[in-house]
Amino acid sequence: MADPVFIAAAVLTVGTAIIALEARELIYGAISLAISMLGIAGFFLLLDAPFVAMFQIAVYVGAVAVLIIFTVMLVRTQALFTTKEDKKRKGAGIALMLIIMSSLGALLLTSGLNGQFGDFNTSPAVDFTEIGEMMLTYYAPALIILGLTLAGSVIAALALARRESISGEEEEQEEERRHHERTT
């Protein structure tokens, strides 16, 4: 049987994940997603992986959540409310979710997965010095490629999101004004 800390963290994580998708205002959804990521970090702590938990908090709660919140603020609020939702589509989505949950759940419960591994509290935890050693020896090429990927993606994001020029910006503002006039 799962312990109460696990159940509390599970309810928090799944609940905030659902709120993130269902909140009326996108900004609350973004904050809720950050709390969900925090819950995942809590599970990493439960799994005796403090290093990964810290990484998770730094990257997801620190960087990704702030990035998403800034984007939500950049995108005009009016555009966020134009999304029309189909009732039928929503029902089908919930049905699909329940089908996935029940079928995979039944599969997992009959898989005998618990017999393979002992209780987490009795088996020894992974030492995080081992993670550092692996990253700098066996996984060193992957680490370098990862750094290049990160740099490339940041440059790509900048190139995508930058404004062309001042004159282009004026034109854009004009366009936006015209768009606004058309809509009102």
Next chain:
Amino acid sequence: MSELLDFVILSMVLVAVGIYGLVVKRNAIRMLFSIEIIANAANLLLVAFSRGLPNAQGQVVALFSIAIAAAEVAVGLGLIIVAYRLYKEIDVAELRSMRG
């Protein structure tokens, strides 16, 4: 006391929630949320099995996965901003009908 199966079931629930979001939502930012939830479920599974074996490689791969997900979010949000600037819209169905 928590066991491996609890974590696997939790991860499965998170994936199901993420797939629900991807199927139902038409707002591009919300679809990005769904992708993040699914990626986090995968990370949770990696770390859980790493703890169960026990083997440090799962945690190393989880760290790489977190970093890649951060890069993916940066590019995804950049694309959303460009789409918004071009079409004044982030509804993916509307974007599809306005191509060309």
